[in-house]
Amino acid sequence: MQKKILVIGSANMDFSMNFYKMPERGETLVDDGGVAYVPGGKGANAAIAFKRLGADSVLCAKLGADVHGQKLYNYYKELGLNTSSVKVDHDNPTGLAVVMREGDGSNRIIVYPGANNHLTTEGIIEAFECNPDAVYLGFEIPFQTVVNAAKVAASKNIPIFIDAAPANKEYDLEKLPPVEIFSPNETETFEFTGIMPNSMESSLRAALALSRKVKAKYIVIKQGARGAFLYDGKRYNTFPAIKTSKVVDTTAAGDAFTAALTLEYLRTQDIREAIKYANAAGAITISRPGSASSVPTAEEVAQVMSCAE
Numbered sequence: 001m002q003k004k005i006l007v008i009g010s011a012n013m014d015f016s017m018n019f020y021k022m023p024e025r026g027e028t029l030v031d032d033g034g035v036a037y038v039p040g041g042k043g044a045n046a047a048i049a050f051k052r053l054g055a056d057s058v059l060c061a062k063l064g065a066d067v068h069g070q071k072l073y074n075y076y077k078e079l080g081l082n083t084s085s086v087k088v089d090h091d092n093p094t095g096l097a098v099v100m101r102e103g104d105g106s107n108r109i110i111v112y113p114g115a116n117n118h119l120t121t122e123g124i125i126e127a128f129e130c131n132p133d134a135v136y137l138g139f140e141i142p143f144q145t146v147v148n149a150a151k152v153a154a155s156k157n158i159p160i161f162i163d164a165a166p167a168n169k170e171y172d173l174e175k176l177p178p179v180e181i182f183s184p185n186e187t188e189t190f191e192f193t194g195i196m197p198n199s200m201e202s203s204l205r206a207a208l209a210l211s212r213k214v215k216a217k218y219i220v221i222k223q224g225a226r227g228a229f230l231y232d233g234k235r236y237n238t239f240p241a242i243k244t245s246k247v248v249d250t251t252a253a254g255d256a257f258t259a260a261l262t263l264e265y266l267r268t269q270d271i272r273e274a275i276k277y278a279n280a281a282g283a284i285t286i287s288r289p290g291s292a293s294s295v296p297t298a299e300e301v302a303q304v305m306s307c308a309e
């Protein structure tokens with residue numbers, strides 16, 4: 001049966017700029033690598049990934065009453081997202097992310113949150129009326145909203161999945177009720193724990209430090225080109241990334257990874273298979289340009305998985 005996922009998170013218009021190399025401080029560079037406004041935002045990217053991967057995807061987010069907001073809303077409708085919980089903020093603009101993509105596909109992102117910062121608990125209570133199988137939360141909205149949404153989910157016995165991005169060490173993770181999966185990337189793990197998980201030993205230390213803050217059944221640390229690290233409270237494993245012939249754009253790879261991880265885990269209850277599936281989704285996402293538009297379909301992930309076997 002199709003899983004229904006309620007995503008409570010951010011929606012941004014991304015101003016994506018491609019260039020060969022980042023200018024030094026005080027330096028001006030001219031580079032015609034290309035610019036575009038494309039749909040993004042960690043919450044919306046995940047909601048789109050859920051839809052493409054075969055779930056019934058409900059997005060709870062806040063857009064500004066502006067051109068970017070209207071474009072994003074139309075895009076979600078075209079893709080078939082359930083937008084009944086996408087609200088319009090008449091006082092604040094749609095979130096805008098400046099995505100700076102270098103020649104090697106890596107990125108640096110700065111987000112002006114706009115309406116995302118005004119997604120309050122008030123706006124999310126009714127979103128739960130869709131009776132989701134799971135709730136998926138990201139940190140690009142106020143942390144208090146995340147905590148409150150998680151508490152509502154817990155009170156209804158709805159499993160909670162957290163993509164811990166972007167991180168802020170001021171967030172009091174202890175306030176979260178028990179969650180199913182908590183998934184930061186390496187820099188987010190460092191921000192929360194002070195430990196960079198760049199080896200097996202440091203990943204385990206970081207996962208243990210996270211597990212002292214968050215009551216999570218599984219901690220899955222996204223490690224980019226190295227794959228993912230799993231800690232289940234007793235044991236740990238590493239899962240190598242699936243190689244892609246060319247890294248084009250890493251934007252939204254983490255969003256696609258955690259959405260795929262969540263959905264496949266809900267379908268199979270097998271965290272190890274879910275991580276392999278998520279690695280395939282991430283590998284496809286980095287092989288093409290764009291933010292929301294680069295997340296894969298279920299068919300694409302199945303094809304990559306069959307080649308990787």
Ligand code: RIB
Nearest residue numbers: 012040041042097252291
């Ligand atoms: O994870 C990628 C996303 O981060 C971008 O789409 C941007 O909007 C920021 O939210």
